[in-house]
Amino acid sequence: MTAVPSEQVAEALHDVAARLGGFFALDTTPARRSPGRQLAHAGLAERARAVNDHYDTATEPRIGASIAHLGLAARLWSPVLACALVHGIVPTMSAVEWSGEGSALRLPGPEGRRAPELPALADAVYTEVDHMLERVESGLTTKVAPRLLAGNSASALVGSAAQLLRIRPDLRTEITFLTRELLEVGRLRGTGRITGPGLAFRRRSCCLFYRAPSGGKCGDCCLVGTRTR
Structure with missing residues (x-):
């Protein structure tokens, strides 16, 4: 299996960021000042505290942890899905790091594998994202409940895929197929189900946003249609 040249991976990631924006952005430029911190070495707790401060939920810290985790999941799934489906490259995410004080991510010295050469694309994408x-x-x-975190990952996956589908409807077959396959891999299995052609999704857990004073229920929440206190 041939490795994709670093500059080609960087070009693919830059292209999906420029075309799709938002959570599809994954910076590949070297840090100008201090190096970033790898995701495995803290950082999420700081972002969770910021979320709790913003939504006034410090008395229930798992709310901030869950929402920060959901945002991180979207930041990971989006560029990998887009790069794999648009450019046929699965970026290697083991070196991904926080970029600055916000929620943005950086992938210094990007590497990747060619999607057509992989024995199972869904397994490869899952490994790069959910294992991180x-x-x-x-x-x-x-x-935070493990199934809640797994549900966050699934929700971010399908949300990223749905956004990609809206921008690239010509890839409907590929996007839908890969998303359905991913929902049957590892801990994503049993986290929810696709309910519509536009990748509408209903998860089997809740991210807890409804418990914030100014929060509400997300579109894919298992509590939609039920009363909550």
């Missing part, structure tokens, strides 16, 4: 999430979760000091 699990590494970060292992350091959480706030107790």
Whole structure:
């Protein structure tokens, strides 16, 4: 299996960021001042505290941990999905790091594998993204239910795929197929189900955003249609 040249991976990531924007952005430029911190070495706790401060949920810290985790999951799934489906390259995410004080990510010295050469694309994409999430979760000091975290990953996956589908409807078959396959891999299995052609999704857990004073229920929440206190 041939490795993709670093500059080609960087070009592919830059292209999806420029075309798709937002959570599809993954910076590949070297840090100008201090190097970033790898995801496995803290960082999520700081972002969780910032979320709790913003939504006034410090008395229930798992809310901030869950919402920060959901945002991180979207930041990981989006560029990998887009790069794999648009450019046929699966970026290697083991060196991904926080970029600055916000939630943006950087991938210095990007590497990748060619999607057509992989024996199972879904397994490769899952390994690069969800395994990184699990590494970060292992350091959480706030107790959050494992199935909630798995549901966050699934929700971020399908949300990223749905956004990609809206921008690239010509890739509907490929996007839908890969998303459905991913939902049957590892801990994503049983986290929810696709309910519509536009990749509408209903998860089987809740990210807890509804418990914030100014929060509400997300579109894919298992609590939609039910009353909550």
